[in-house]
Amino acid sequence: MNKQTWDMYDYIVESKDAVRRMVDHKDEILKEATEYFFSGNINRIYLVGSGTSYHAGLASRSMMEKVLGIPVIAQYPMDFKDQEFLPDSNTLVIGISHAGRSTSTILALDKAKEKGYATIAASAEKNTPIMDHAERFLEISVGPEYAAPKTKGYIGTVATLVLLALNIGIKSKKITALEYENYVSDLLDTTDNIPAIAGKSVDWYNYNKEELLKSRRMIIVGYEQCKSALMEGTLKVLEAVRYSVTGYELEEFMHGVYHSIDQDTFMLYIGSEGQYYNRMINMRNYFEKERGNKNFVITSDKGLEKDPRNLIFDFKNHPYFASLEYVVPLQVLARKLSSDLGIDCNISSDPGFHKKMGSYTY
Template identity: 35%
Template sequence: MAIELYDYIVEQPLVLKRMLEHSKQMTKEFTDIFASQTVSRIILAGSGSSYNAACSAKYFMQKLLQIQVDVQTAHTFTSYENILDKETLVVGISQSGESTAAVNSIRKANEQGLTSLGVTAEEGSYITEHASCKMIVPSGEEEAGATTKGYTATVLAFYLAALETAYRLNRVDEQEYQSYRDGIAKTIDSIPVAIRKADEWYEKHRSELLKAKTLIVSGYGSNYGTALEAGLKFLETSRFPVSVYELEEFMHGPYNAIDEDSYIFFLVPEGTGKERALRLNEFFCRKTEHSFMVLKDDGNPDDKNIRIPFHEHADFTPLEYIVPLQVLFFRLAKDKGVEMRTVRYPDFHGYMNSKRRFE
């Protein structure tokens, strides 16, 4: 029986736990850079899920490393970024390691005499041939279409790189270090229940979701990256129009397009933005019957919103908030009859020269 995308969703806790257990080995080259030279800025350059993972990890990295962390699409960095100095670390991200855009960002860094780090799941891939250092994310292959475990593994890899480096540089003490690791472990432990609850919610709302012609996903803070990832995967799997908005930006124009046929998912973790998200959802529930929230289960009965017993550590919510949406985009695409393993345009990367294997 062929492996389905859902199998990789279920596999995520095992992959993430293994990464946590071997975090020092996985992040060694990253931490060595900081131990051997001054780094005052990191540029994370990637495309698609790699870019989204960087957006989700950015604020935790800044918090622990106490330096500026910028996230740019790989092509934008290569083509337009001109403000660089010798204390800038350029990180090119590509799960397959074959993205020409990510490799070109590494090449640019090398040409300007900057330290470069390739982040990929594939040892010996294109990006590792060019980067001066590497971080191999042991997520394993995904052969069922859209990335799932590769995304969460990349987010966690950046969390662990920041944590191990901050610990090595004495920017967090032993107690803080262990507390963060415990928070990550408990977040990972919440994933199986999140999968089950999302399955249950989808079954209740299946007929309603199958009528959706378009979809909007909105998040804030580090979960704007989660929203970007969810939107991308609905596009890749169900293959219908999806828009993604940062919560506040949703209020500056896009809200005018909402009507009774609109389908919206708001990601609503604790923290700055939650009250605004609750209020925005309340407003749109008067305009459409299809405005939903993904949030922590507080024990109140609720047949409409996706309430999950998340661990909800303030820094690590992207690892768990993406999970119910992964279940939804898989279930919806499968019920729509989309063959997710089949590439819709197999000649695309060859025509655009965007992957090495097609060069």
């Protein structure tokens, strides 16, 4: 695909092959970062990044903790930089920036180096400023992505961090060879679903298109492992449709936001399997019956398929990888809705914004 023919939707579907290529070349991609991890006595990891990079860190954190048996903290770069009390040593900071230019992530890596921490810069781009601010480089090997809202970047970053943890886990004997193979297989099974989810999402969007085009206020709700999917999905819709879209964790939403729901509010629920699913459906039913607003559920629960507003798909619902599935309908929604609103989301609303704000380092 050349730069003249790129489109956000193509990159969504391409995520499957990007992850498969990553798995095929994982030993080469992860070699430097893995060896570096073992050069010190690391007992804590910070994943720092903004936007999609932060969301990917959040999605990877639980899996990394499970495999490595050490605390893994996902944090915004400026929160890390300004944090007064940080551990003294034995800490690894992975600074994540898809374009390799995030000023805040660079500042966080500089703070980490001042503290004497181990540092790795993770990026999809080589020879960018972030590489000069970390001891080692970790490539997010997803290939080119020219669209303004990054989709492969999220899925590829999660896959990279998960594979790094698995590589360290098997070499340190914290997981068995069978566990390693099963996790890799589960990751591939999940991401292999992406093209089918995208196709189903297009059908769902087309059926509900006329109603969705009326939306000017949208709220996305999720929970547990899919909290990162709701945050990333909210960001993609915001970047693409360019009107008010907000995302909330289920309990956070219940603590006040519910007051603001009226008949013109469109609500999307990420209904992944989990202990809070029935609680979320109860809330959805409340708004359907008592507030009369527009409600859409993304779920694998076939009990809801009678309502065409709901997107029903046979999601894998893996406890650590579900966010890689549930983000896809929101990515597709962002692309299709923006297109029908006459917005070309492949092009930034202001290509010079980061230079004006100083948020990218050149």
